[in-house]
Amino acid sequence: MQRESGCRRVLVVMFIAMGVICLTAAPYVWNRYLSGLIPPPLPSFPPAPPYTPWPTPPVAAGFDFPLLPAASYGPLPNTRYGVHNPAFGDRSNCFRDAGGGGVPFSQLYHAGIDLFALDGAGQTAWGGATHDPVHAVADGVVIYTLDAGADGYIIIVEHRLAAGPALSEAEGSAVYSVYWHVSSVQVREGQPVARGQIIAVVYDQGFNSHLHWEMRAFRDGSNLFPAGTAGARGTCNGHFAGVGYTWDDDPARAAPDYYGYLDP
Ligand SMILES: [Zn+2]
Structure with missing residues (x-):
């Protein structure tokens, strides 16, 4: 009898502890998401056009940076x-x-x-x-x-x-x-x-x-x-x-x- 109530007490303590951990962690995870450390999902792109075999490139009129702005x-x-x-x-x-x-x-x-x-x-x-x-x-x-x-x-x-x-x-x-x-x-x-x-x-x-x-x-x-x-x-x-x-x-x-x- 005493052993059974001891078990129950342990379970209750574990349950409360898990609740506290969840409540504590949720804002942290949310803040990380907001700050961009968790990457956003990939943007969607149209499918690539069909393969064109090795055309001569056009003359490049100007150059820009690869990441913009x-x-x-x-x-x-x-x-x-x-x-x-x-x-x-x-x-x-x-x-x-x-x-x-x-x-x-x-x-x-x-x-x-x-x-x-x-x-x-x-x-x-x-x-x-x-x-x-x-x-x-x-x-x-x-x-x-x-x-x-x-x-x-x-x-x-x-x-x-x-x-x-x-x-x-x-x-x-x-x-x-x-x-x-x-x-x-x-x-x-x-x-x-x-x-x-x-x-x-x-x-x-x-x-x-x-x-x-x-x-x-x-x-x-x-x-x-x-x-x-x-x-x-x-x-x-x-x-x-x-x-x-x-x-x-x-x-x-x-x-x-x-x-x-x-x-x-
Ligand atoms: Zn490098």
């Missing part, structure tokens, strides 16, 4: 173009030096710019860019899309700079815009896109949601980097996507503009 996004000091990010430390990312050793992530040069959302005061709004629309920076043709798994998708768009009979990378008549850490891809390889067209949204990386935006003068890194250099060893630069970071054994070739990455 441009004033609402900006890089952190460590996520600008051409900088090292000491915060990444000694872990080797993707480059091997001439001796085969892993190059510390903190020594790599950022080949693009990481755009985070800014609040009204111009401060970083962590996670605020989640699912924001990503726009093509100019008229062009999508030449590459890749599901990079936990890093989101990569999209590369080719932009023609001068009128002429054929597009020639050697003549410098094209540039390429690269969008990384995106999801809900709205375009396919071979599809023409117009400046400002929504091609994807910023991939949800929690507080770290950002767009890696890269501009470069080369299409395919696997044909670009001389044999024996870090870029040719099948590392970050030495394949088609070639996104993110650059490095070289020779310091004179290490900075990203040497091989044709451009400062957006």
Whole structure:
């Protein structure tokens, strides 16, 4: 008898405790939702138009920012173009030096710019860019899309700079815009896109949601980097996507503009 009432008392206490926890947690969850830390649902888009095989891109008349309005996004000091990010430390990312050793992530040069959302005061709004629309920076043709798994998708768009009979990378008549850490891809390889067209949204990386935006003068890194250099060893630069970071054994070739990455 005494044991049974003890059980009942424990159950009552547990019930009250659960009620208190729910009542305490509800405003917290609601506030997190309101502050945007819990991402809103994805916007809905019309389906992508049918695949068009590799047309010649129109000449790009002008360039814009991939996240709009441009004033609402900006890089952190460590996520600008051409900088090292000491915060990444000694872990080797993707480059091997001439001796085969892993190059510390903190020594790599950022080949693009990481755009985070800014609040009204111009401060970083962590996670605020989640699912924001990503726009093509100019008229062009999508030449590459890749599901990079936990890093989101990569999209590369080719932009023609001068009128002429054929597009020639050697003549410098094209540039390429690269969008990384995106999801809900709205375009396919071979599809023409117009400046400002929504091609994807910023991939949800929690507080770290950002767009890696890269501009470069080369299409395919696997044909670009001389044999024996870090870029040719099948590392970050030495394949088609070639996104993110650059490095070289020779310091004179290490900075990203040497091989044709451009400062957006
Ligand atoms: Zn980046």
